[in-house]
Amino acid sequence: MPPCVCYAVLALWSNAWTTAGRYQKSEPCVLCGGGLGLGGSGGDDLSHIGTCSHVQAFFLRKLRIELRESKNLFFLFPGIDGDLICRWAIGIYAVYSHLNLCRHDPDESDNGNLEVAVTKMWGHCRIASLFSQCARVTLHKIWADIAVED
Ligand SMILES: [Zn+2]
Secondary structure (H helix, E strand, O other), X not given: OXXXXXXXXXXXXXXXXXXXXXXXXXXXXXXXXXXXXXXXXOOOOHHHHOOOHHHHHHHHHHHOOOHHHOOOOOOOOOOOOHHHHHHHHHHHHHHHHHHHHHXXXXXXXXXXXXXXXXXXXXXHHHHHHHOOHHHHHHHHHHOOOOOOOO
């Protein structure tokens, strides 16, 4: 896996994603605009991101991973299947990158549009695949439009 993908996963596990919830603030989700009022935490919080409708749609449509099967699937390795772990890690990187981009450049925000969010997160997957043959091969298995080349 590319270092950027490994970092995104380790940062997730270390609660190092820069969310409003991490700073004890309650703000709406950067992606879907929702999530406020859930157990006192805001939508911009790791507790929401794993269940965010935009994140779930992205994982299902582009990575063929059904996050709704388990509440903790977003946060933990999804099993011992190598391809599945690879897709999951790339998905984590894509969500992490897209959230950061939305926070730092409002022009990159998808303004709550699910289709735009899924497309932009898929773009981050493609970027990750540029740096890893393993990622390219894995994504190519599910999406033929990813070029597999050295
Ligand atoms: Zn959300």
